[in-house]
Amino acid sequence: MPSLVIAAALLFVNAAFNAVVWPRFNPRIANDPRARDAGGRRTPFYTVHVVLISIALVLAAASVVVGVLILL
Numbered sequence: 001m002p003s004l005v006i007a008a009a010l011l012f013v014n015a016a017f018n019a020v021v022w023p024r025f026n027p028r029i030a031n032d033p034r035a036r037d038a039g040g041r042r043t044p045f046y047t048v049h050v051v052l053i054s055i056a057l058v059l060a061a062a063s064v065v066v067g068v069l070i071l072l
Helices: 001-029 044-071
Strands: none
Touching: 001 044
16 A cells, blocks of 8 residues: 555646646747747747646656545
8 A cells, every 4th residue: 555655646646747847948948949930930949848847747647546546
């Protein structure tokens, strides 16, 4: 049983890290000169980083769900 609590705790730490750290990159990416081309359209640089941030947030949500399920 203690190993399950440790696993749940690690999942919660992972979720907190992803939820706190990754969204902070979005404003920096959006303001980066590589994020838009001369016409003002979003570049692949911007798109790739938004996808990475989105995946990190989905993994954070999944970590919370699995952590809660472990504790139940």
